[in-house]
Amino acid sequence: MSQKLLLSAEDLHIILFRLACQLKESHGNFDQTLLVGLQPRGVRLAERLLHILTQEYNVHNVQLSKLDITFFRDDFRRGDKVLNPNANNMEVGVENKRIVLIDDVLYTGRSIRAALTAIDSYGRPAEIQLLTLIDRRFSRHLPIQPDFCGRQVDAIQNEQVVVCWNEEDNEDAVYLVNK
Amino acid sequence: MSELSVKHLLGIKYLNEADIQLIFETATQFKEVINRPIKKVPSLRDITIANLFFENSTRTKLSFELAQKRLSADVINFSASMSSLKKGETLIDTVNNILSMKVDMVVMRHSSAGAASFLAQHVDATIINAGDGAHEHPTQALLDTFSIAERLGDVAGKKVVIIGDILHSRVALSNIFALQKLGAEVKVCGPSTLIPKHITSLGVSVETDVKKALAWCDVANVLRVQFERMSASYFPSNREYAAFYGITKPMLDAVDKEIVIMHPGPINRGVELSSEVVDSNESIILDQVENGVAIRMAVLYLLASKK
Missing domain, CATH: 3.40.50.1370 (Aspartate/ornithine carbamoyltransferase)
Incomplete structure (x- = not known):
């Protein structure tokens, strides 16, 4: 197994600030906006962006929810592993909101399809956008593209993109791992 | 997980x-x-x-x-x-x-x-x-213990009494297994005719006085008297059963702590539980x-x- 550094801590921080700026530009005062982090790995990214928006750009009314898509996945009973759910926190209503779905890596697009169906159970948002830190382009199984993207990566099927966060992994970095 | x-x-x-x-x-x-x-x-x-x-x-x-x-x-x-x-x-x-x-x-x-x-x-x-x-x-026992955990934070260390017709009850046996696996202490209570002979071999204690059982427990899981399974007379009458084993509000008030009341349904109101108890705050029957x-x-x- 070999690994290659794709983004260092400094690269990652520059990208996070840029993504926060793009969100600010697109959403103004965030009145009607709801950030939705996908469990488990998208939530950390959403929290980082929320922190930057609050601390650096003085936006104080950004709402953040956590969405678990386990029950909506299309690979239930198709693999060997049992899919165990994570906590879901969607107490803020989605009706007529401008939703930003946030996930760390966009790969086949199947998780995002599941998330779109899951969001539907809570009501009818005005709009849903997609923000991902890494876009593994040319790997899509479905016609899904990000609205905001940190970095595009070309990776082949037996490579994995691993996003590390200081909070869980003791460093901020993104690696390309050859399995 | x-x-x-x-x-x-x-x-x-x-x-x-x-x-x-x-x-x-x-x-x-x-x-x-x-x-x-x-x-x-x-x-x-x-x-x-x-x-x-x-x-x-x-x-x-x-x-x-x-x-x-x-x-x-x-x-x-x-x-x-x-x-x-x-x-x-x-x-x-x-x-x-x-x-x-x-x-x-x-x-x-x-x-x-x-x-x-x-x-x-x-x-x-x-x-x-x-x-x-x-x-x-089994699913009844799982939902019962889940409801206890939800109300009291945990099942481990809690004292649970199962009251009523233990002899004909599959709910009682499944509950005993589930409660013990989760670390609760279990007692059964009822007329001695409705308590199986060797139940203590499962590690539960037996009490025939319902007031003593209530004073001991954190949770009372009250079972229905299963008339349809009884081929003989196990107690003289419904009225007598209600008088000795029916749980009423004054009985709960007499105990110096809050007891969680459960029932797997269907309830015979006025027999094993008075209506007042069924509809009280202590009851988690609808949560179940x-x-x-x-x-x-x-x-x-x-x-x-x-x-």
Whole structure:
């Protein structure tokens, strides 16, 4: 197994600030906006962006929810592993909101399809956008593209993109791992 | 978090503590699902489930059916009163006929103890026991202990008394196993005619004075007197049973602490519980019903995950 550094801590921080700026530009005062982090790995990214928006750009009314898509996945009973759910926190209503779905890596697009169906159970948002830190382009199984993207990566099927966060992994970095 | 150690749910006896905790964790997520504006998830959309009720049931059948529909499973229902069993068909033949229609899971209630285990050995489908005679009723015990954990924070270390007709009760046996596996202390209470002879061999204590039992416990799980299973007279009259074992508000007020009151239903109001107690804040009877759907969704989901 070999690994290659794709983004260092400094690269990652520059990208996070840029993504926060793009969100600010697109959403103004965030009145009607709801950030939705996908469990488990998208939530950390959403929290980082929320922190930057609050601390650096003085936006104080950004709402953040956590969405678990386990029950909506299309690979239930198709693999060997049992899919165990994570906590879901969607107490803020989605009706007529401008939703930003946030996930760390966009790969086949199947998780995002599941998330779109899951969001539907809570009501009818005005709009849903997609923000991902890494876009593994040319790997899509479905016609899904990000609205905001940190970095595009070309990776082949037996490579994995691993996003590390200081909070869980003791460093901020993104690696390309050859399995 | 991982997977269940069993392929079928035949009884609590065959589960370990980790299985029960996994079911609880999954049920917590499903409880959130059934409180969404749209209460349905697509997980089991390619699964067909047969509900075979060889014995009458209202809430268990409704609860299972709702859980299956919330998971998008296809459901077929069967009740013995309308079946070919009356024409002399055996249980295995009946079930194999149903399975030839490509059914993946069977939820079965039967009046004979061991019916679910028998079926699991002879047919090729996942079996969930929804009550077999006076043996086990595992999903009831899971929802009961889940409701206790929800109200009191934990089951471990709690004192639970099961009051009433222990002799004819599958709920009592499943509850004893579940409570003990989760670390609770269990006592049974009722007229000595309705307490099985060797029940203490299961590690439970016996009390015949309901007031002493209430003073001891944190939770009282009150069972229905099962008149339909009684072939002899176990106590003189309903009135006498109510006078000695019926729980009333003054009895609860006389105890110097709050006791959680549970009942698996259907309740004989005025016999084992007074109406005032049923409708009081101490009662979590309706929470049990709501949790029943979430627990059954979790069991179906986790068993369906095991191909």
